[in-house]
Amino acid sequence: MSEVEGKVRLYMSISLDGFITGPDDGPSHGLGVGGERLHAWLGDGGVDPASYRPADATDAEVFDEGMATGAVLTGRRTFEHAGGWAGDHHDGVPVFVLTRSIPDEPPPGHARYITDAESGVAQARAAAAGRDVMMHGASAAQACLVAGQLDEIELHVVPVLLGGGRRLFDGLPPGQVELELLRSLQGSGVLHLRYRVVGGGR
């Protein structure tokens, strides 16, 4: 990777007990039971991510960093639960959707389907043209982590125990992955932790 290349950074809201949804998430209820709690630090928006900009200055700073990324790489589940962001996550940047099999229906707007994490990351990096790549979704993150293609992890740690739901870190192959805490920012009712993936173990 050249030094001017942007970072691939996972952005996820997560409960202190490690869940990114509440229990019983499904097609009609992507965040599971009570999972909306995890996004309470964001504004009360619609399909357009820009409508979620938080009121708190620190939260808004972190949010704006995400909106300054040059490409989005997401798992298909997250993509579908978000209504595909109506084809435009922010500013018309390309959205790469990692899926096991390409659907017959083409994706909306600026989205495209990809089936391989490693080449998907390469495409997203190239498309971001020096800016960072925003990643979303547990399965996509795990695939990219295992492929050694995840540079950083930004967790929005919400002070709640959900007791059930979908875990961000689940099903990783055993083996330690060392991280380095780059930044800790306290927002309004949420703690933003940014880690660098140092590597190892796999």
Place this chain on the structure above:
Amino acid sequence: MSEVEGKVRLYMSISLDGFITGPDDGPSHGLGVGGERLHAWLGDGGVDPASYRPADATDAEVFDEGMATGAVLTGRRTFEHAGGWAGDHHDGVPVFVLTRSIPDEPPPGHARYITDAESGVAQARAAAAGRDVMMHGASAAQACLVAGQLDEIELHVVPVLLGGGRRLFDGLPPGQVELELLRSLQGSGVLHLRYRVVGGGR
């Protein structure tokens, strides 16, 4: 609870993916494969907890707070894996060991077995005589949390993904428990997060 009463506070080292041991923990290997990584922020001590005092000033501050508690409440697994701290966790304070069934062999030194989380907490609070109660162990913490007897959670978040092991938060009944971040202290390669249990959900 009167205002002069101390807090019951869980102290646990935990990986960013939520594990308090590595994989395959057992009687002969209480921390599991690679689980020692979670305690690397502590000094290289023996059975006596005081021998683990960290070199870093912030880490030492957090450690010293724990050593200033007036009683210890622990799960039996943690107790046995620590060799029962040879009967004296620190300063001869009483150690309450939560177990499903009382062993025939009496516990060493200042330790005593208890079978009920709620009355165990009451005994530990009384024994601490206004000082805080240090709690250890996932099962004990979950039992006390469900019983509404856990006041605070102090996590030493270690920047590593272990990919497997024993989770701190597992098997909690569904239902949200709200927390409040009271303090975030960055030590040497470990982040100390203190939360207050606000309650709800159960």
